[in-house]
Amino acid sequence: MSRYGIENKLTEYMDCLSEIGADDKGGVTRLLYSDAWKAAQEKVKSIMCDIGMTSEYDAVGNLYGRVTGTENGNETIVVGSHIDTVKNGGKYDGQFGIVTGLVAIEYLYKTLGAPKKNLEVLSISEEEGSRFPCTFWGVKNVLGIAQPEIAKNLVDADGIRFEDAMLNSGFNFMPSNYEKRTDIKNYIEIHIEQGGVLERENKSIGVVTAIVGQRRFNVSVVGQANHAGTTPMGYRKDAVYVTSKMVSAIVDKAKSYGDPMVATIGKIEVSPNAVNVVPGKVNFTVDMRHTDLDTLEEFTEFAKKEMKKIADETDVELTVDMYMSEIPVPMDAGLVNMIIETCEQNNLEFKVMHSGAGHDAQLMAQHYPSAMFFVPSVNGISHNPLEFTETKDLVVGVEAVIDVLKRLAY
Numbered sequence: 001m002s003r004y005g006i007e008n009k010l011t012e013y014m015d016c017l018s019e020i021g022a023d024d025k026g027g028v029t030r031l032l033y034s035d036a037w038k039a040a041q042e043k044v045k046s047i048m049c050d051i052g053m054t055s056e057y058d059a060v061g062n063l064y065g066r067v068t069g070t071e072n073g074n075e076t077i078v079v080g081s082h083i084d085t086v087k088n089g090g091k092y093d094g095q096f097g098i099v100t101g102l103v104a105i106e107y108l109y110k111t112l113g114a115p116k117k118n119l120e121v122l123s124i125s126e127e128e129g130s131r132f133p134c135t136f137w138g139v140k141n142v143l144g145i146a147q148p149e150i151a152k153n154l155v156d157a158d159g160i161r162f163e164d165a166m167l168n169s170g171f172n173f174m175p176s177n178y179e180k181r182t183d184i185k186n187y188i189e190i191h192i193e194q195g196g197v198l199e200r201e202n203k204s205i206g207v208v209t210a211i212v213g214q215r216r217f218n219v220s221v222v223g224q225a226n227h228a229g230t231t232p233m234g235y236r237k238d239a240v241y242v243t244s245k246m247v248s249a250i251v252d253k254a255k256s257y258g259d260p261m262v263a264t265i266g267k268i269e270v271s272p273n274a275v276n277v278v279p280g281k282v283n284f285t286v287d288m289r290h291t292d293l294d295t296l297e298e299f300t301e302f303a304k305k306e307m308k309k310i311a312d313e314t315d316v317e318l319t320v321d322m323y324m325s326e327i328p329v330p331m332d333a334g335l336v337n338m339i340i341e342t343c344e345q346n347n348l349e350f351k352v353m354h355s356g357a358g359h360d361a362q363l364m365a366q367h368y369p370s371a372m373f374f375v376p377s378v379n380g381i382s383h384n385p386l387e388f389t390e391t392k393d394l395v396v397g398v399e400a401v402i403d404v405l406k407r408l409a410y
């Protein structure tokens with residue numbers, strides 16, 4: 001396959017997968033264990049077969065396609081991403097990473113023959129958490145760290161039980177004695193950026209050094225609801241006013257830290273939410289992310305202390321509940337350097353950057369030396385039918401992955 005062949009295959013695979021789960025709003029909806037999800041995995045399986053790979057599902061529906069190595073049978077290089085989408089999502093999130101694995105390994109296999117190490121494409125069953133309220137089901141099963149009890153108790157929006165959906169789709173829980181694989185030497189993932197940095201800076205590749213850690217909080221401020229006309233300002237316990245001080249303090253502090261710190265108060269519920277009532281209660285969320293654990297810890301302490309101080313000064317009740325805490329995960333330094341070298345040798349415009357979003361690689365990287373690439377997202381749009389990446393940028397991404405796989409497996 002020439003460069004032209006790569007582009008052709010890429011377009012062919014992307015187009016046929018994009019049709020599976022295509023919805024009437026121009027997007028793609030492939031929720032875990034739905035018919036469209038199963039059809040997409042089956043399509044990937046048939047492509048694997050056409051390429052000459054052996055293919056196999058695990059118990060929960062992760063799909064592996066393999067070209068066996070000639071020399072190091074116990075060493076496998078895996079390229080993967082997730083096949084599921086959000087509701088009415090785009091055509092690139094997840095899918096592009098799987099297609100890249102297929103095209104890259106096909107190209108290498110057909111031009112160079114069998115690799116020394118095994119090469120595998122991994123089409124991960126679930127990452128988005130868009131059907132059942134749990135994320136990373138697929139990769140957690142790859143790693144043997146999924147908790148079956150979680151899936152036993154979950155239902156989707158239609159009341160269908162997780163376990164029933166899974167059984168219906170032809171899959172089941174992993175065997176209880178399943179252990180994570182020891183033959184995986186490296187995990188490589190390529191994904192759309194889902195942000196606008198590469199496009200703004202005119203770069204065609206992002207070399208990811210780390211995936212941010214995240215913390216999320218539910219915060220509740222309870223003051224006192226009262227008449228908006230007859231309650232003098234001095235007698236009020238206005239929960240919105242207090243919340244606004246907390247929001248300002250947190251956001252201002254995040255700005256003062258600079259990149260990569262981000263803090264977001266994205267959801268605010270006011271009660272009673274009426275024009276002529278002093279607001280008595282506000283529930284809001286805080287989402288904070290950084291690539292360094294100590295910094296994240298320090299920022300958490302600041303936010304908690306500051307909210308407590310403001311609550312004390314204004315005489316309102318405050319509860320702060322951290323309901324999510326994910327550690328930052330660095331990518332493998334050796335692989336990062338290898339990718340940078342590849343980009344330099346091929347005269348690619350690249351940017352060394354962190355990922356502000358979560359990806360399967362953040363779990364894989366905690367068990368296997370891993371690397372991640374980004375390609376630009378036009379206007380930074382994702383989780384939306386308007387999600388788009390220029391084909392020329394997709395091709396650059398595939399070529400970079402080919403180069404890295406060649407170094408690792410041949």
Ligand SMILES: [Zn+2]
Binds near residue numbers: 082093094127191
């Ligand atoms: Zn994704």
